[in-house]
Amino acid sequence: MKLNLKIWRQKNSAVTGRLVDYQLDDVSPDSSFLEMLDLLNEQLVSEGEEPVAFDHDCREGICGTCSLNINGIPHGPQKATTTCQLHMRHFEDGETIVIEPFRAKPFPVISDLIIDRSAFEGITQAGGFITARTGSAPDGNSIAVRKNIAEKAMDAASCIGCGACVAACKNASAMLYVGAKVSHLNLLPQGAAEKDRRVLSMVWQMDRAGFGNCTNYGECSAVCPKEIPLDVIAKMNRDYAVATVKNIFTQAM
Amino acid sequence: MNPFLQLLRSSLGKKYLMALSGFVLAGFVLGHMAGNAQIFLPPEYINAYGHKLQSLPGVVLWGIRLFLLLCVVVHICVAVLLTIENRLARPDRYEKEATVEATISSRAMPYTGLILLFFIIFHLLHYTVRSIYDYSNLPYNLHGETVHDIYTMMYLGFSHWWVSIFYIAVMGLLCLHLTHGVSSMFQTMGWRNEKWRAILDKAAAAYGWVVFLGFVSIPVAVLLTEHAGIALLDKEHVEATLALAKSLTLNQ
Numbered sequence: 136m137k138l139n140l141k142i143w144r145q146k147n148s149a150v151t152g153r154l155v156d157y158q159l160d161d162v163s164p165d166s167s168f169l170e171m172l173d174l175l176n177e178q179l180v181s182e183g184e185e186p187v188a189f190d191h192d193c194r195e196g197i198c199g200t201c202s203l204n205i206n207g208i209p210h211g212p213q214k215a216t217t218t219c220q221l222h223m224r225h226f227e228d229g230e231t232i233v234i235e236p237f238r239a240k241p242f243p244v245i246s247d248l249i250i251d252r253s254a255f256e257g258i259t260q261a262g263g264f265i266t267a268r269t270g271s272a273p274d275g276n277s278i279a280v281r282k283n284i285a286e287k288a289m290d291a292a293s294c295i296g297c298g299a300c301v302a303a304c305k306n307a308s309a310m311l312y313v314g315a316k317v318s319h320l321n322l323l324p325q326g327a328a329e330k331d332r333r334v335l336s337m338v339w340q341m342d343r344a345g346f347g348n349c350t351n352y353g354e355c356s357a358v359c360p361k362e363i364p365l366d367v368i369a370k371m372n373r374d375y376a377v378a379t380v381k382n383i384f385t386q387a388m
Numbered sequence: 389m390n391p392f393l394q395l396l397r398s399s400l401g402k403k404y405l406m407a408l409s410g411f412v413l414a415g416f417v418l419g420h421m422a423g424n425a426q427i428f429l430p431p432e433y434i435n436a437y438g439h440k441l442q443s444l445p446g447v448v449l450w451g452i453r454l455f456l457l458l459c460v461v462v463h464i465c466v467a468v469l470l471t472i473e474n475r476l477a478r479p480d481r482y483e484k485e486a487t488v489e490a491t492i493s494s495r496a497m498p499y500t501g502l503i504l505l506f507f508i509i510f511h512l513l514h515y516t517v518r519s520i521y522d523y524s525n526l527p528y529n530l531h532g533e534t535v536h537d538i539y540t541m542m543y544l545g546f547s548h549w550w551v552s553i554f555y556i557a558v559m560g561l562l563c564l565h566l567t568h569g570v571s572s573m574f575q576t577m578g579w580r581n582e583k584w585r586a587i588l589d590k591a592a593a594a595y596g597w598v599v600f601l602g603f604v605s606i607p608v609a610v611l612l613t614e615h616a617g618i619a620l621l622d623k624e625h626v627e628a629t630l631a632l633a634k635s636l637t638l639n640q
């Protein structure tokens with residue numbers, strides 16, 4: 136199939152970028168979106184031009200490294216699919232595809248389509264862990280977890296931290312990501328001990344990084360490749376309120 | 389940091405303020421609508437109701453007024469702050485941006501809110517301060533006591549078609565604001581899950597429609613009575629009050 140591409144080119148974070156037109160004449164509908172970009176880059180290199188920089192790693196939809204805003208939607212038009220798992224058969228022959236980096240103030244462009252997502256790491260470092268003695272693995276099932284709780288925690292834990300939620304949100308809010316990380320650990324007995332401290336410091340770090348505020352649009356969950364539900368945000372809101380009230384009372388005493 | 393300050397500075401603290409002030413305002417709007425609906429009863433009802441509210445002890449009346457004003461001020465200030473922060477969080481816009489899920493009501497919140505602010509100011513000048521038209525001389529005999537004739541004031545107010553059209557349009561925007569807001573405030577406070585989400589969305593839309601229809605029925609009824617000859621309200625009472633007011637002015 137033939138494709139007209141409009142791709143964001145930006146040498147580095149210091150200069151401004153712009154959309155550049157490219158054409159590909161022979162793309163297999165069975166190729167993935169990233170393979171299509173590989174094809175373009177081969178063409179560019181053979182013409183002596185700079186290839187388009189884009190992020191990828193596992194290409195199996197599990198690592199969260201691939202990104203891209205494709206025709207205005209993070210990870211493209213296919214529901215519950217990462218860019219690396221998106222196939223060209225979902226596009227029309229002769230279609231024009233606009234490809235941009237995920238955009239948010241805390242996600243500066245490094246080069247072309249590659250952005251710096253370390254703001255997410257900062258949030259996770261602030262509380263997205265449990266403080267446990269390392270050593271040999273504990274016996275499986277030594278801590279009983281109710282089935283419905285385990286399922287909710289697993290749903291939240293399926294977040295791959297790709298940043299599509301921030302990219303899709305009209306406010307560039309990171310609350311689906313933070314909600315997923317908070318819910319995952321706060322729901323489980325292993326994480327419950329540090330519940331309050333976790334939610335307070337992760338939200339604090341999220342605000343400091345400069346993400347926007349959720350206004351309950353629901354764009355994040357709709358584009359999430361792992362379909363993380365909006366529930367996790369409600370859970371974070373609830374846990375934060377409880378933690379704050381407890382904090383006010385314990386500090387007052 | 390002081391946990392109270394930390395709360396107020398945090399994104400979620402601001403969102404809680406939005407939801408709590410919105411909750412008060414949404415409750416007030418429903419109560420206000422129900423009170424106004426008494427215009428469909430004989431004039432005595434709404435005039436007695438208004439008189440009762442007006443003659444509440446000063447501390448109570450002003451306490452309620454100042455509390456509502458506080459809620460409006462908090463709601464607006466925090467809305468402005470959050471909206472600015474949200475714009476700053478995406479300094480470079482997308483060249484191409486799609487919308488997958490967000491409803492019109494959710495996307496219009498800052499705009500419907502802003503128009504509501506102008507409306508609130510106009511409304512207070514219109515019927516509370518009464519500086520747009522003079523409604524000071526509308527006497528009503530309530531069991532021997534001369535009180536303000538609210539029935540006639542509302543009738544006269546809405547008999548100007550431009551005022552009625554403006555009120556009706558803004559109530560449509562209020563309906564839109566509530567459709568998102570009333571459901572959204574449950575999410576903000578963390579009182580919502582996937583099972584309740586759809587129900588709360590419908591309940592919020594219903595809430596918006598009830599408030600809309602309740603309020604709009606009044607200017608519509610005035611216009612029909614005044615201009616279409618469909619007597620939904622007591623026009624004779626209005627004329628009698630105006631005649632009484634005139635004779636009182638002449639006698640002075």
Ligand code: HEM
Nearest residue numbers: 350406407410413414467497501502505569570572573576
């Ligand atoms: C006076 C000017 C007003 C402005 C500028 C304004 C603006 C806003 C904004 C920007 C939001 C946040 C939207 C979001 O989170 O998606 C909001 C939420 C809300 N507003 Fe207003 N509004 C105003 C008046 C009102 C009034 C009069 C009511 C009640 C009838 C009201 C009820 C609500 C509710 C219930 C929410 C939901 C809170 C939440 O999302 O947690 N607002 N408003």
Ligand code: FES
Nearest residue numbers: 194198199201219
């Ligand atoms: S490259 Fe790993 S999820 Fe797409």
